[in-house]
Each structure stands twice: as C-alpha cells, then as structure tokens.
Amino acid sequence: MIGVIAADDEQLALRRTGQLLESLEGMAVLGLFDRANALLDYALTASETIHLALLDMEMPGMHGLELARRLKDIFPEIQIVFLTAHDEYARDAFEVEALDYLLKPATLEDMEKMRSRYGKRTRTYEAPAITAHGQVSVRSMGPFSVAAGGGEPLRFRNSKSRELLAYLHAHEGKPVSKAQIMDALWFGRDIERTQANLHTTVYQLRKDMEAIGLGDAIEHARTAGGSYMLRWKAAFxxxxxxxxxxxxxxxxxxxxxxxxxxxxxxxxxxxxxxxxxxxxxxxxxxxxxxxxxxxxxxxxxxxxxxxxxxxxxxxxxxxxxxxxxxxxxxxxxxxxxxxxxxxxxxxxxxxxxxxxxxxxxxxxxxxxxxxxxxxxxxxxxxxxxxxxxx
Incomplete structure (x- = not known):
C-alpha cells in the first residue's frame, strides 16, 4: 500500500482530495491536514512510512514549497504532488523534484494519472515468489517472537524452546555446537541431564515449528560432537x-x-x-x-x-x-x-x-x-x- 497524506487549508477541497485518494486502488490515506504545522507534527511522529504527499501551494503560514522541503528532510524518498489554482508555480514545483502538479479542482482522472506516474518513478515493488521460509517474520526487539505467512504466531511449549530458537537465530545461520548451546542455556548443570534437556527441547521446538510449516528449519549435524543451525531466510x-x-x-x-x-x-x-x-x-x-x-x-x-x-x-x-x-x-x-x-x-x-x-x-x-x-x-x-x- 502507498501511504499518502494531503494538506489544504480549504476544508471542502481537502475532503474532496481525500475522497479521490481513497477511491484509488493501493492507496492508504494516512492523514488529511488543514495546517502545515499539523502535517509536520504528524510526519515527525508517524510510525507508518509516508510515500506520497499532496500539498496545496498556498497554505497559510508556510508556502507549499517550504513544506515540501521540510517533508523531504524527514522522508527523503517521499514523492510530492502540488495542488493549486494557479499555474505559475509549475516551474517552482520542480525545484523539489515534484512528482506532479495538479490544477484545482483535481479530477479522478488527474489522480489516476498521478498514481500511474508514481508507479513509474518508484518502480512500485512487486513481491517476488516466496521461497521456503520466505514469509517468516522474526522479532527480537522485546520478547522473542516468530510468525509464519499470514501472521500465524509460533506458539512455544515452554520458555527453553523460545530461548533455544532465539539463541540459534542470534547466530545468523551459523552452526552452533551442542556444547556451546548447553553452556549458554544450562550453564553449570549436570552434563547428562543437560544433554537430555537439549534433546527434549529440540524435539519440542521442532514440533512447535512444524505446526506453522517450519518443521525443517532446524538442521542437525553429527560431526565434531554435533551442532545445530537455523535454516531460514526471514522476510522480516x-x-x-x-x-x-x-x-x-x-x-x-x-x-x-x-x-x-x-x-x-x-x-x-x-x-x-x-x-x-x-x-x-x-x-x-x-x-x-x-x-x-x-x-x-x-x-x-x-x-x-x-x-x-x-x-x-x-x-x-x-x-x-x-x-x-x-x-x-x-x-x-x-x-x-x-x-x-x-x-x-x-x-x-x-x-x-x-x-x-x-x-x-x-x-x-x-x-x-x-x-x-x-x-x-x-x-x-x-x-x-x-x-x-x-
């Protein structure tokens, strides 16, 4: 989805712009603003990426060109479209490499052409074919969590299963010896009991991962005392x-x-x-x-x-x-x-x-x-x- 915002001090024109944008396939309207500072405050704190901004050239308090420059400081890749009732600003619009310049009132046809131009300039991303484990999403910032395609979460049977997977993931696909794993997860414990705990935890973890289509993601090598490695390439x-x-x-x-x-x-x-x-x-x-x-x-x-x-x-x-x-x-x-x-x-x-x-x-x-x-x-x-x- 293309995240888009719009700014216009004329409320009727702003609402119409929002309605036209919402009618376009692939557009997500993140916000409509009647003041330049309100738009900038949103941009500075937005969790979503803003891909496209439609700006009235004659906003009170801050000219559209200045607003565009400030937006580009925040999101360098953002595409700018100017809206105005006057065509004398067209040359100025290209100072900030504007994607388009639309005379008000813009029509649906204008918006569709603008959407097409956006796609050509940015070479809108097309998802590649999914390979094995290509839809895996892994989060390590905060509690460790994994989700498969469609957002289905991996449900761990116990805390050690979660820790083992987090530990293997931290090694970024490199093999980790059994001795190293046991030392990290069960430091100072009886060796025989620790080996049994490791085998049980691996077995349970594989069962958990199998439930979301990741049963073969953990690879076991028997050489040099044995090791485990994680075989996945996370999409995120x-x-x-x-x-x-x-x-x-x-x-x-x-x-x-x-x-x-x-x-x-x-x-x-x-x-x-x-x-x-x-x-x-x-x-x-x-x-x-x-x-x-x-x-x-x-x-x-x-x-x-x-x-x-x-x-x-x-x-x-x-x-x-x-x-x-x-x-x-x-x-x-x-x-x-x-x-x-x-x-x-x-x-x-x-x-x-x-x-x-x-x-x-x-x-x-x-x-x-x-x-x-x-x-x-x-x-x-x-x-x-x-x-x-x-």
Missing part, C-alpha cells in the same frame, strides 16, 4: 531492519531513518528475557540506541518542537541515570517548555542521585536558566551526506 527481521535504518541515518542524516530506527528498537534486544548470553549484544545495541536518542532530542530542540523532544529525552534519562550532562539537558528542556518549577524540582532530584559524583558539576541551575538552549547548541557530527535543514 527487526534486528536487521534496525541495523539498516541506523546505517542509513548515519549516511544521510535523514530524520525519517532516525525515527524508523528508534521505533524498531522498541524496548530493546530481547528485553525482559533474562537471557545471560544476550547481555553483551544488549549492551552493544543500547549504546547505539542512546546515540540515536541524543540526535533525535537535538533535532527536535533545534526545530523548537520541545513537547515532542520530551519523550525521547525521558527515555534517554532512564538509560543513563548517572550522567550529569544528560540531566542538565533535561533541566534545559523543561525550561524551554516554560516549566521552571519542574526544572528546579528535577535539578534537586538529580543532585541527590549524583551526590558525591563529579557529574554533579553539570547541575548549575542558574547557568542553565541563563541559557537553556546552549545545552543543545552542538549539532550531531555528520558522517556523510547533507545536514538536517532546521
């Missing part, structure tokens, strides 16, 4: 998707990729599982996630979207409770929101948390009050590509 793997979005963000500095990476991270790698073997990977991913949160807070503050910045700021503070610099930024953000009393209260709490720590030196409330924006003055370093346009 949230760990891989997170890594890809984070890499694209570092390359492009696109807010869209940043937001998708943060959304995919969720509560963290195998959160709440208690798997000791997962701890190093959890720590590694959390460090990268903290970097993303800091960048996200900085972007929103520079855009003066302080309310939106508060949620990632709070998440960041929970992950780094002993950082004076972080608490100073939280105080500064509360001040920018006009909440001085809350800022002073938070400063008092932070001073208690950091008592006898050098980190407490960051908590000079008078200095922060004098210039709260200065706490966010430094932009995140660029890896490559263009910087954010604030």
């Amino acid at each position: 793997d949230d760990i891989g998707a997170y890594a890809a979005e984070r890499r694209l963000y570092k390359e492009t500095r696109s807010l869209g990729h940043l937001m998708r990476a943060v959304t995919l991270y969720g509560n963290g790698y195998l959160a709440g599982s208690g798997y000791e073997w997962a701890a190093p990977r959890q720590a590694e991913l959390e460090i990268g996630y903290i970097d993303l949160l800091e960048d996200m807070v900085g972007v929103y503050v520079r855009q003066q979207r302080y309310e939106i910045a508060l949620n990632p700021m709070q998440t960041w503070a929970q992950l780094m409770p002993l950082s004076g610099r972080l608490h100073a930024k939280m105080i500064a953000l509360l001040l920018l929101l006009g909440r001085e009393e809350d800022a002073r209260d938070y400063c008092g709490l932070a001073q208690e948390w950091l008592e006898d720590s050098e980190e407490a030196g960051w908590l000079d409330i008078d200095s922060i009050i004098a210039s709260p924006a200065a706490m966010f003055a430094a932009a995140p370093p660029l890896q490559s590509g263009a910087p954010f346009q604030d």
